[in-house]
Amino acid sequence: MIILGIDPGLAIIGYGVLEKKGNSFKLIDYNTIETSSKLDDVTRLSKLYDQLIELIKKYDPDQIAVEELFFNKNVKTAIRVGQARGVILLAGSKQGIQVAEYTPLQVKQAVVGYGRASKRQVQQMVKALLNLDEIPKPDDAADALAISICHGHSYASKEKWGDIK
Secondary structure (H helix, E strand, C coil), X not given: CEEEEEECCCCEEEEEEEEEXXXXXXXXXXXXXXXXXXXXHHHHHHXXXXXXXXXXXXXXXXXXXXXXCCCCXXXXXXXXXXXXXXXXXXXXXXXXXXXXXXXXHHHHHHHHCCCCCCHHHHHHHHHHHCCCCCCCCCHHHHHHHHHHHHHHHHHHHHHHCCCCC
């Protein structure tokens, strides 16, 4: 199963592509999509959509996993990230791909085993689980890989217990 994990944002979107076979993960790719703050939000969202469609066509994921919005004290930022999440959900849906959503707590629990783990602990576990020489950079891409790992574990658990049809 190919999983495209996405850490949403408007300025920077992290993505991580993994292949899950049995209980192991194979890294395919990770990076970021960036949009310029010099552009208006509508143009940025349109560019984000186009680049997501390119990613989906390039990697042909079986499933997409997205981090749910964590409410930020800056309401304007939260709304903009919410709009970017909507574009991400739309891109997956339009391509006929199942999209799963996970809270930051669920991602930490699945990757580290502790829902209050630090960002550094999550990054170290991503490095270990994917047998990497160093922690993936930038942080947004490392977060997206963690979301992919979370989905791989969660999906396998649901499949095992018959929650998936």
